[in-house]
Amino acid sequence: MWLFNSSVGKKVIMSVSGIALVLFLLFHMSMNLVAIFSAEGYNMICEFLGANWYALIATAGLAALVVVHFVYAIILTLQNKKARGGQGYAYTVKPKNVEWASQNMFVLGVIVILGMALHLFNFWANMQLVEVLHMLGANVDASLAADGVHYIKETFACPVYVALYVIWLVALWFHLTHGFWSALQTLGWANQIWFNRWRVIGNVLVTIIILGFLAVVAVYAVCPCAGC
Amino acid sequence: MDKNISFTLKVWRQRGPKEKGAFATYQMKDIPGDTSFLEMLDILNESLVNKGEEPIVFDHDCREGICGMCSLYVNGHPHGPATGATTCQLYMRRFKDGDTITVEPWRSAAFPVIRDLMVDRTAFDKIQQAGGYVSINTGGMPDANAIPIGKDVAEEAMDAAACVGCGACVAACKNGSAMLFVSAKVSQFALLPQGKAEAAKRAKSMVAKMDELGFGNCTNTRACEAECPKCISISNIARLNREFIKAKLKD
Structure with missing residues (x-):
């Protein structure tokens, strides 16, 4: 199958999974913004996306996308390292027009995955997971499982978490500013015209997404009672 | 008249494909600025031969920027610091008195070093042989305008055809990818009616050969485009991807 054994095919897998994840981030960010305006509204969304069948299917789908994107990133990076050969250059210069992010996508991706692990530990493990365990009859306290605002407040009251989330989001910004147009390429x-268009569209879209996420972090870090 | 410069030359010396290589340092004195980079190496080689030493081996042929034989990774750039020029079109006036100039061969698993600065680029020939041609009989020279081709299309095909196959794209790429070369060779035909008939087959077989020969996967860093002596655009890579994906979806 060409998708799995050709170089272009493997990159198509990276592109499609990457674009799907960008769309998810847009959706996620839009929901987060609610937390700035209304704590009640945000918790309604948390309720709505708890351990319902559709939320669980979507979560499994997302997990699959992340796994595919990460596994193929590892395969492609290893192949590329091999293609580069054992002997490196003694003298290297970054050519002009080459974005820093484009040459560090794997490292940025690893930071994004680590940030995601922290994020799952802070929120998912306390919310959807608890709800699922509760439904399965485990002895867990599920009274706060849909109280997203409670966990936002708790997490961003700690300056260390705020710093880690900011680092994570900045790394994600760099990753996506290259990733978006690269996926479409x-x-x-893409051609001479669409190359520039996609770059501008990507930069605007990604900046909006990241600013949206940062806004929630900033609001709750500065004023823990936001949305009340 | 350019002034003369003196500088230190750090050159990669390697006796054979399996031998271990190392940098050798040479002091160059009073080289005129209008000496080309390859002429400068000729001067050095002459002095090495006179001293009874082995001359430095490097690829070169036309010395006017059209054959694609010269290579050399000079101070971190394939074909040196000049843009849109091959190594043979690089002149010593680009450098300053007292500089240290580092000269390395192309580094890529698919381009093994033969000796010193010369690498084996037959991988590119193999990719070309896999489909970089038109095999149908297109008849004699057609009348002008018998087959109308838009001006912009003709220009784009001509720009793609400017690729001399030197391998600077592979040398510049952190992934050792040959996509710029392959995409230029696919594009110069895919854009024109004579090449369209075999476009799908060409894209598939050239990409398959490229993968088989151990070139890396393109991650769109654009280093190739920045270092290409013929300024081939990465929009060709998008076209190759399009041609390839279209051909595979049709199968």
């Missing part, structure tokens, strides 16, 4: 949807 790989899918073949």
